[in-house]
Amino acid sequence: xxxxxxLLTVVAVFFVLFYGNRFCHAANSQICLMCNGTxxxxxxxxxxxxxxxxxxxxxxxxxxxxxxxAVHITGLDVSYCNLIVVxxxxxxxxxxxxxxxxxxxxxxxxxxxxxxSQLFYVILPSNLTCxxxxxxxxxxxxxxEVRVCEGQINACNQTGHISWDCPQNSLCSPYGPGFFACxxxxxxxxxKCLREGEFPIVEVFxxxxxxxxxVSLVLWVTQRRKAKAM
Ligand SMILES: *[C@@H]1O[C@H](CO)[C@@H](O)[C@H](O)[C@H]1NC(C)=O
Ligand SMILES: *[C@@H]1O[C@H](CO)[C@@H](O)[C@H](O)[C@H]1NC(C)=O
Ligand SMILES: *[C@@H]1O[C@H](CO)[C@@H](O)[C@H](O)[C@H]1NC(C)=O
Ligand SMILES: *[C@@H]1O[C@H](CO)[C@@H](O)[C@H](O)[C@H]1NC(C)=O
Ligand SMILES: *[C@@H]1O[C@H](CO)[C@@H](O)[C@H](O)[C@H]1NC(C)=O
Ligand SMILES: *[C@@H]1O[C@H](CO)[C@@H](O)[C@H](O)[C@H]1NC(C)=O
Ligand SMILES: *[C@@H]1O[C@H](CO)[C@@H](O)[C@H](O)[C@H]1NC(C)=O
Numbered sequence: 001x002x003x004x005x006x007l008l009t010v011v012a013v014f015f016v017l018f019y020g021n022r023f024c025h026a027a028n029s030q031i032c033l034m035c036n037g038t039x040x041x042x043x044x045x046x047x048x049x050x051x052x053x054x055x056x057x058x059x060x061x062x063x064x065x066x067x068x069x070a071v072h073i074t075g076l077d078v079s080y081c082n083l084i085v086v087x088x089x090x091x092x093x094x095x096x097x098x099x100x101x102x103x104x105x106x107x108x109x110x111x112x113x114x115x116x117s118q119l120f121y122v123i124l125p126s127n128l129t130c131x132x133x134x135x136x137x138x139x140x141x142x143x144x145e146v147r148v149c150e151g152q153i154n155a156c157n158q159t160g161h162i163s164w165d166c167p168q169n170s171l172c173s174p175y176g177p178g179f180f181a182c183x184x185x186x187x188x189x190x191x192k193c194l195r196e197g198e199f200p201i202v203e204v205f206x207x208x209x210x211x212x213x214x215v216s217l218v219l220w221v222t223q224r225r226k227a228k229a230m
Pocket of ligand 6: 134140141142
């Protein structure tokens with residue numbers, strides 16, 4: 001790839017990471033049609049949607065941003081969809097509420113919710129655990145056949161974590177249950193944000209393994225190639 005090509009790739013990744021959610025989430029998202037029917041009157045997502053002046057579209061609750069006009073998915077109800085595998089919900093990464101209950105889901109990876117930083121209410125079949133583990137939620141409880149995970153805990157705000165979770169010259173921000181993202185502060189970039197000038201932004205993603213303070217995944221998204229060259 002040419003230098004221009006590499007720069008374009010970096011710019012493209014930047015836009016996908018930071019603006020993708022705003023531009024891509026139009027009405028008629030595939031995920032809203034991923035199974036039959038619509039959000040049912042009286043369900044948790046229905047109640048949330050009507051009380052937040054949202055609009056039901058298939059299995060989604062949509063909200064239009066007053067200023068930008070962009071449409072976001074704020075709720076997703078895929079209960080009773082006969083789902084066995086749940087792999088990609090990324091279209092709904094702006095969701096505040098997700099209902100996956102009454103599905104024979106065999107296995108749900110924490111990675112499905114990476115980037116879901118606004119998620120505050122998840123309903124699951126009771127034999128699944130809350131994404132990121134109990135430590136990622138203010139309250140978790142089993143109510144009959146469902147498990148409710150409520151109030152996402154900010155992974156950047158756990159006592160003792162802040163000092164080392166993100167490298168110097170970077171800021172930590174929540175990035176979904178059990179995840180955090182580090183972005184280099186202005187003018188720093190590159191491996192561990194050690195270089196100054198040139199590229200403005202680098203993101204580092206991490207996952208916290210429940211209550212054990214374990215960083216098991218660190219990806220240097222935009223600057224991997226540069227880092228290797230260092
Ligand atoms: C969905 O709707 C189609 C057509 O109406 C039907 O054939 C199919 O059985 C339905 N699937 C479920 C899971 O209800
Ligand atoms: C939803 O259900 C309530 C009571 O069950 C009913 O009063 C209301 O009209 C329903 N709303 C819609 C849009 O169907
Ligand atoms: C956006 O629209 C809603 C409903 O139309 C209104 O209640 C709210 O005040 C508006 N917000 C802004 C920032 O204009
Ligand atoms: C949960 O139970 C359903 C049956 O109700 C089963 O199909 C599914 O594999 C189970 N999932 C796990 C993670 O045990
Ligand atoms: C669940 O999925 C993960 C990754 O997709 C896999 O590593 C793991 O073995 C699976 N667990 C079960 C019980 O299927
Ligand atoms: C997580 O919380 C649920 C509900 O409060 C509880 O049943 C479960 O044992 C907890 N799991 C762990 C690993 O603490
Ligand atoms: C951080 O955690 C403390 C106590 O756990 C809480 O009072 C505070 O509001 C939290 N701050 C943020 C930004 O979440």
